[in-house]
Amino acid sequence: MALATLSHARFNPGQVVMTQGVNDLVQRGVINPRQYLLRHLRGDWGDLCEEDRATNEAALTHGDRLMSSYPITATLKLWIITECDRSVTTLLLPDEY
Numbered sequence: 784m785a786l787a788t789l790s791h792a793r794f795n796p797g798q799v800v801m802t803q804g805v806n807d808l809v810q811r812g813v814i815n816p817r818q819y820l821l822r823h824l825r826g827d828w829g830d831l832c833e834e835d836r837a838t839n840e841a842a843l844t845h846g847d848r849l850m851s852s853y854p855i856t857a858t859l860k861l862w863i864i865t866e867c868d869r870s871v872t873t874l875l876l877p878d879e880y
Contacts, residue, residue: 792824793843796865796872804876805861814861816874819853823863823872829853830860842867852877 801809801816808814822829828839829851839849849865862880865872 793826794824794849794865795869796820796824797868797870799872799874801874802876802879804879805874808855808859808876813859814855816861819851819861819863820872820874822853823849823851823865827851 799820805814805816809816819829826839826843828836828849831839831850831852835850838847839851841847842849846867846869848867851863853861853863855861860877862875862877863872864875
């Protein structure tokens, strides 16, 4: 990912990986995960309740896990989870959790 793109990131994602389910959707052209990853890195947590948003905001300071959820279609969601040590960010489908 280009440095200019990451300049607006609120945290370091570490290594970015995706599960087989997400990879299959990317290969079929169903989703482009880049836009969702950029939203996650900028602190746009997607479709989360206020409590989960507040938990993410606190996690930015205290070093806890970060999670985002983005609706792709009426029946498909993409989750993005960054580990508490910021070593890995995983793009996954809810049923792969």
